[in-house]
Amino acid sequence: MRELTPFNSALETGARTLAILAEAYPAAYDLQRLLYFDYLVVHSQDADGPESLHPNIPLRNGELLVRRGIIERGLLLLVSRRLVERIIGAEGISYRASDEAGPFLDCLQTHYSQLLRDRAQWAVEVFGVLDDDELKSYFDAHFERWTREFQAVRQPPEYFT
Template identity: 80%
Template sequence: MAEAMREAMPFNSALETGVRTLAILVEAYPSKYDIQRLLYFDYLVVHSRDANGPESLHPNIPLRNGELLVRRGVIERGLLLFISRGLVERQISTNGINYGASDEAGPFLDCLQTHYSQMLRQRAEWAISEFGMLDNDELRIYFDEHFERWTREFQAVKMPSEHLL
């Protein structure tokens, strides 16, 4: 039963993450991104305020830096879902595997008219305009510098005393 409930959760599911990734790839078109770059941009879209951007798409929970460590698998599942629907294209080269939006991806996103999907597209546009020109090393350096700040935030949360356990 718990497995069925987890499968039905829409947040941070393959579907939700796939839609976010698709929005990023549509904004970046015709560029193609690898998983690590998509991981960075997904974080920027969801927590844009952390990078001095617009209001974050999701609430800023105190331990959100841990998301960078667990998000990769969900992004991969979202990509596979949208590859199977012909909305994302996979390109394999000597440099690795990159993903790009197909010609049908933009029209598909245009069909999504919810407030959330509009905010998502705005955050994706912001993230690509602010960080899209950085190469992978520059993007990694940016995250390394800011991840240190997020790690300090993580360490500031105190664990309960042993006698309370």
């Protein structure tokens, strides 16, 4: 039987996504924008922000590549609970916090929840003013740098014959 854990789950990413969307309200974000903001909230120190929520592990920028599906599942959970609204428009699907999002988040009283909301507020204040192209350019420019900084360099052992 598979062990269930809240870490790296739809529930965990859903909580972060809800904090981001509540802070950005009334703006609606698409999945790609939410992916960027999720990274910024979790690893805020990488973007010269406050201390990161999660440890600064090597190769964490790879999270951008694997987190999309988990964030999608978190959004489906939030939509099913009417905490987030799905908006279908000419430019595609985007998501916005519902009127119930703020009161729900106010019920979360843990230290982590407060840090999460603080990081979401910081990310939206700093990066929310960027349009999609500017945000993508920021990540493209920093992604390469982050890869160089956090990739473990392994050299083959020297053999003497």
